[in-house]
Amino acid sequence: MAHPYMPNSTPDAKTAMMRAIGISDVDELFEQIPAGHLATEPIALDTGVRAEATVRRHVRRLLDRNDGCVENLNFLGAGCWQHYVPAVCDEIASRSEFLTPVWGTPSSDHGRNQAWFEYASQLGELVGMDFVGLPVYSWGAAAGHAIRMAARITGRHEVIVPDTLDPERLAVIRTYCGSGEVTLVLARHDPATGRLDPADVEAKLSDATAAVYFETPNHLGVIEAEAEKVARLARGHGAETIVGVDPISLGVLKPPSAYGADIAVGTTQPLGVHMNAGGGVGGFIATRDEERYAREYPTLQVSLAETTVPGQRTFGMTLFHQTSYGSREEGNDWTGNSVYLWTVVNAVYMALMGPQGFAGIGETIAANSAYAARRIGEIPGLRVLWPSGFFKEFVVDFGGTGRTVAEVNEALRARGIFGGKDLSPDFPELGQAALYCVTEIHTAEDITALVSALEEAVAA
Numbered sequence: 001m002a003h004p005y006m007p008n009s010t011p012d013a014k015t016a017m018m019r020a021i022g023i024s025d026v027d028e029l030f031e032q033i034p035a036g037h038l039a040t041e042p043i044a045l046d047t048g049v050r051a052e053a054t055v056r057r058h059v060r061r062l063l064d065r066n067d068g069c070v071e072n073l074n075f076l077g078a079g080c081w082q083h084y085v086p087a088v089c090d091e092i093a094s095r096s097e098f099l100t101p102v103w104g105t106p107s108s109d110h111g112r113n114q115a116w117f118e119y120a121s122q123l124g125e126l127v128g129m130d131f132v133g134l135p136v137y138s139w140g141a142a143a144g145h146a147i148r149m150a151a152r153i154t155g156r157h158e159v160i161v162p163d164t165l166d167p168e169r170l171a172v173i174r175t176y177c178g179s180g181e182v183t184l185v186l187a188r189h190d191p192a193t194g195r196l197d198p199a200d201v202e203a204k205l206s207d208a209t210a211a212v213y214f215e216t217p218n219h220l221g222v223i224e225a226e227a228e229k230v231a232r233l234a235r236g237h238g239a240e241t242i243v244g245v246d247p248i249s250l251g252v253l254k255p256p257s258a259y260g261a262d263i264a265v266g267t268t269q270p271l272g273v274h275m276n277a278g279g280g281v282g283g284f285i286a287t288r289d290e291e292r293y294a295r296e297y298p299t300l301q302v303s304l305a306e307t308t309v310p311g312q313r314t315f316g317m318t319l320f321h322q323t324s325y326g327s328r329e330e331g332n333d334w335t336g337n338s339v340y341l342w343t344v345v346n347a348v349y350m351a352l353m354g355p356q357g358f359a360g361i362g363e364t365i366a367a368n369s370a371y372a373a374r375r376i377g378e379i380p381g382l383r384v385l386w387p388s389g390f391f392k393e394f395v396v397d398f399g400g401t402g403r404t405v406a407e408v409n410e411a412l413r414a415r416g417i418f419g420g421k422d423l424s425p426d427f428p429e430l431g432q433a434a435l436y437c438v439t440e441i442h443t444a445e446d447i448t449a450l451v452s453a454l455e456e457a458v459a460a
Contacts (some may be wrong), residue, residue: 069275069418073446077393077437078219078421079139079166079267080275083248084441085349089272092348093341112344113315116302119347123284126250126350126358127264128257130289133299135268135282135346137337140169142265142283143213143244144176145333149263149285149296150211150240151182152332158208160185162196166219167426173213182210191429194222194386194395198229205237211263215244216253220423220435221369221393222386223253231260247271247284249391251358252366263287272349273342282339282346298323298333361440365392369438372447376436379451381458385433392439396420398432401458405434411457417450 008017018024049055074082093099098115101108120132136142147159161173163186170184177184188200196214205212212234216224224230231241242263243256248270256264264286273280287293294301303318324331353361373394377384381401384394398405409419420434427433438447 072416072418073449074418075420075436075438075450076418078435079168080278080281081270081392081437081439082275082441083270083439085272085274086352088352089345089348093345098341098344113302115344115347116340117304117315118351119343120302122347122350123247124286126247126255127245127266127286128255129264129286131294131297131301132284132286133297133301135284135339135343136299136335137283137339138172138281139244139265139267139283140166140172141176141336142285143169143242144173145298145335146242146263146265146285147173147182147211147213148176148333149293149298150242152296153292154210154238154240156208156210156239157181158183158185158206159210160187160201160204160212162187162189162214162218164189164194164196164218164220164222165215169219193389194218194220195224195226195389196230198226198233201230202233205233205239207237209234209237209239211240211242213242213244217246217249217391217393220386220395221390223389223391225389228259235260246392248358248365249362251355251360251362253362253391257288263293268339268342268346271346273345280339280342282342294319295322296332298331298335300325364440365438368440368442368447369394371444372436372438372442372450375447375451376454379455379458382454385430393435393437395423395430396434396436397430398434398458403432403458405432408454408457409434411460412453415453415456417453
């Protein structure tokens, strides 16, 4: 049966398309998939529901099973953070000229290209870089692309990364590095500070090093105080410096360009995007406006151009041919999915905040998280690792309580609180530790409620 919403799903249409590309079976299009990855038995699915009302009721029941961050206090972060999203962000994102256009056609541009240009301009000012591509799917995807950019620029094949990286982000980066195309070398962190150990970085630098990648704040919330030294070491060996940043921190922290970054990457999710059950986590790439960097971008760029009318300018794509959109498999990299609607939201958020707004929100987050860390550290049996030099997130050690993080988090959930992310599976050397996140949305009353719940949970 043809699908009612897919005009090309009829048997005749499928046969005509297969004949046009010279195949006799659709499975020929997927021959690159290993046989062991293919299902050998039919998937047991219920009979499809054709009534829209029935589907809506079913989906509503599924959604009602969610227990979200509106009705609970949330102290989870670790890559997707709860920040306040101004109402104007949702209002602009829902406008038809941004929500529904086909991105690739000039006829569908009803201000989209200008919004993308404003995004790139504002983000470039925020990170202190001149050349910004449209965002890719995630921070990990942006870091993976940047590492491959550095490998192409230098002609080298090794990249040094810290051992404190978010395991999920590290897995994405490994995927981008391929099977031996780029080799990752892990550099140790200093257990006393949580920061990258410059001496270990220096020991692992070589003529094969294409880049050193690190983040500040890092995955554990720690600010890399010796970032400039690490960048200097990389430069001394002819390697690029790639820095990952949380842009919401740049109202109070130096931009990566100020301490030697050649390529900056990071997340766009804190810039006006809801958590969306873990979605909305786009990633940006930014560099200096130099041809050797610009020519290696795999992403789309938007620039200003003169028109045939004297004195008139327009917004349009540039360097399109070097992307997978323009040259398919011959492009610099295959960019895959992206987050172009969130790009419009990011532009709205940054324009709304302005420099003073970023400074204000950064100071508020720093003050709130410092207050929370101090209060938590006063609870008997709890200890905040690296209590100075963090932003938004900090590590709490539960080793002195005799309770596991899982047990504590279960007790907190019973009190309507999402506790910190359990770090013990990914960082066993930290013992029973959790990563707590505090942002501008948290009040003194919220932190007091958390402290009281933690006191009860560890005493039980």
